[in-house]
Amino acid sequence: MKTVLAATTALMTCFSAVSATAAECSNEAWNRVMERGSIIVGVKADYKPWGYRSTDGELVGMEIDMAKDVADKMGVELELVPVQSSNRMQFLEQGKIDLMIATMSDRADRREIVGIVGPNYYTSGTNLLAPKPLKLTDWEQLRDKPVCGKQGAFYNQIVEERYGAKIIAFAGNAEAKQALRDKKCIGFVYDDSSIMADLASGDWDEFEMPMKTEDDNPWALAVPKDERNCVFGRFMSGMQYNWHKDGTLVELEKKWGIQPTAYLAGQQDRFKDWLSK
Amino acid sequence: MSRVIPGLTAVSKSDLPVLLPFKPTPAATTRVNFSQWLASIPFWVPFMIFAAAFWPVHAFAQSNGFSLTQAFETLWRWIPFLLLHGFVFTVIISVLTMLLGTILGVFLGLGQISRNRFVRWCSYWITQIFRNSPWLVLLFIVMLSFPFQIDLFGLSIPVPDWTKAVIGLSLPVMANISEIVRGAIGSVPSAQWEAAESLAFSRRQTLFEIILPQCIKRMIPPWMNWYAILTMATPIVSILGVEEVLNLTRQAIEAENNRPELLIPFYGFVLLIFFVYCYPIARLTMWLERKYAVKL
Numbered sequence: 001m002k003t004v005l006a007a008t009t010a011l012m013t014c015f016s017a018v019s020a021t022a023a024e025c026s027n028e029a030w031n032r033v034m035e036r037g038s039i040i041v042g043v044k045a046d047y048k049p050w051g052y053r054s055t056d057g058e059l060v061g062m063e064i065d066m067a068k069d070v071a072d073k074m075g076v077e078l079e080l081v082p083v084q085s086s087n088r089m090q091f092l093e094q095g096k097i098d099l100m101i102a103t104m105s106d107r108a109d110r111r112e113i114v115g116i117v118g119p120n121y122y123t124s125g126t127n128l129l130a131p132k133p134l135k136l137t138d139w140e141q142l143r144d145k146p147v148c149g150k151q152g153a154f155y156n157q158i159v160e161e162r163y164g165a166k167i168i169a170f171a172g173n174a175e176a177k178q179a180l181r182d183k184k185c186i187g188f189v190y191d192d193s194s195i196m197a198d199l200a201s202g203d204w205d206e207f208e209m210p211m212k213t214e215d216d217n218p219w220a221l222a223v224p225k226d227e228r229n230c231v232f233g234r235f236m237s238g239m240q241y242n243w244h245k246d247g248t249l250v251e252l253e254k255k256w257g258i259q260p261t262a263y264l265a266g267q268q269d270r271f272k273d274w275l276s277k
Numbered sequence: 278m279s280r281v282i283p284g285l286t287a288v289s290k291s292d293l294p295v296l297l298p299f300k301p302t303p304a305a306t307t308r309v310n311f312s313q314w315l316a317s318i319p320f321w322v323p324f325m326i327f328a329a330a331f332w333p334v335h336a337f338a339q340s341n342g343f344s345l346t347q348a349f350e351t352l353w354r355w356i357p358f359l360l361l362h363g364f365v366f367t368v369i370i371s372v373l374t375m376l377l378g379t380i381l382g383v384f385l386g387l388g389q390i391s392r393n394r395f396v397r398w399c400s401y402w403i404t405q406i407f408r409n410s411p412w413l414v415l416l417f418i419v420m421l422s423f424p425f426q427i428d429l430f431g432l433s434i435p436v437p438d439w440t441k442a443v444i445g446l447s448l449p450v451m452a453n454i455s456e457i458v459r460g461a462i463g464s465v466p467s468a469q470w471e472a473a474e475s476l477a478f479s480r481r482q483t484l485f486e487i488i489l490p491q492c493i494k495r496m497i498p499p500w501m502n503w504y505a506i507l508t509m510a511t512p513i514v515s516i517l518g519v520e521e522v523l524n525l526t527r528q529a530i531e532a533e534n535n536r537p538e539l540l541i542p543f544y545g546f547v548l549l550i551f552f553v554y555c556y557p558i559a560r561l562t563m564w565l566e567r568k569y570a571v572k573l
Contacts, residue, residue: 045520045528045531047531048531048532048535052528052532053525053529053531053532055354055355055357055358055532057362057525082520082528083518084518086518087518091425094425095425095426096425096426171527172530172531173531173535174527174530174531174535174536174537174539174540175537175540177535177537178540181537198534201534203534203536
């Protein structure tokens with residue numbers, strides 16, 4: 001009788017312990033990283049200059065630099081896992097990666113799945129790379145016209161629904177650009193910062209970025225959803241706040257040859273230390 | 278009632294025993310169509326295609342200043358990475374898949390000739406299902422249904438994507454090896470079974486000491502044929518994000534600013550390394566096929 005009672009009590013304590021921690025923070029991912037002594041960060045391997053490969057196969061880029069800083073501040077080793085737009089949120093959900101910094105646009109539906117924390121570290125909008133002779137000026141001109149795009153970009157659907165363009169989505173940017181040169185489509189819909197970089201490279205002299213940038217959308221890094229309001233989420237918020245405050249992001253932007261954005265300059269000003277001169 | 282004259286008023290037919298013309302049917306194990314096709318390509322053709330692929334780059338060169346030499350230099354810089362990180366990995370995937378597929382396939386093939394009706398029935402249907410399913414669908418199912426790590430007795434064993442790819446690809450390979458095994462055993466004259474029985478060999482002894490040793494020789498060419506097919510099919514795992522040669526090629530193009538001029542040289546190079554790897558296998562397969570075809 002005694003043992004039964006003891007077992008029941010033990011079981012009850014067990015259950016109550018579980019239900020108590022479920023409501024509060026378990027900090028599971030954070031503790032796992034600390035125990036392991038290394039943080040696994042999901043980054044892009046196909047998005048220059050944010051995350052791409054150097055000739056010797058190393059992953060480099062602006063987001064990789066940010067991940068390095070996170071690992072340094074936590075005092076752990078950095079492990080990088082290349083992710084794609086189609087699997088990045090699943091990897092985080094499954095626990096395959098601890099943190100995701102992978103050029104992801106901050107969307108309401110994505111906040112349901114992963115733990116997105118602010119302040120957002122970058123922003124970009126949608127624009128079009130189109131041949132100059134077409135003299136496009138307005139998004140409405142795309143109606144019923146074939147437009148090239150990249151698979152997995154959220155604005156493909158927006159351009160299709162709002163302006164009735166017929167999107168032809170490719171797996172890679174090079175394929176989409178080749179299709180544009182082959183005149184399979186009248187334009188290539190993509191991030192404005194990336195298009196600006198292309199135009200600045202001098203290889204696209206007969207092309208222009210004619211539209212008004214639309215759907216300016218902040219980018220977000222993400223921690224596992226349960227950790228959003230716990231140690232990990234709060235820590236990443238702090239990291240981003242400090243990157244803005246001390247101008248790290250503006251410096252990295254310059255280092256990786258990204259067109260300076262008004263957003264980052266504005267954020268640096270916004271988070272400025274009021275005592276500093 | 279008129280008289281029936283065969284060949285005149287009716288179809289020429291006879292109920293007398295006659296010797297029918299001999300039509301040799303190819304043995305079940307000699308279906309090496311893929312290797313036959315691959316081996317029939319003169320070895321210089323892909324190199325010519327590769328060389329010709331640079332022509333459009335040359336034609337474009339005037340318009341935007343990216344010349345043929347630049348495209349070559351770019352590719353040259355990436356060749357060590359693509360070969361050592363990408364293609365070696367592709368080879369590892371294909372070898373492991375073949376290993377797993379062969380082991381499972383041999384058991385499944387033997388199951389197909391089992392005397393137990395249930396085992397025979399199961400083996401037959403497993404073989405048929407996996408032989409006739411699209412590879413990509415099987416890959417998707419395996420990729421999505423397997424966890425990324427297995428927790429066993431407090432020990433977590435990671436299951437990387439490429440292991441799942443190996444499992445997914447080995448399923449159709451298994452089914453085809455199963456058919457090769459069944460076909461090879463069936464192609465040994467049945468009189469040998471009877472002769473072995475008359476010499477008091479048990480069924481197991483007959484199978485393992487008499488029939489299978491003869492089968493191995495017959496199975497090698499179709500087995501190698503399947504290896505070549507499998508190797509050629511491995512790039513489909515790139516769709517699922519496995520970091521093999523095709524995926525790394527795409528990343529290399531991205532790192533070189535997505536110049537469309539690089540598409541054909543880079544993908545052409547991938548074609549070339551696959552050819553250089555699979556062509557000798559195909560030639561060897563055809564040589565073994567001819568060598569063993571004379572016997573038995």
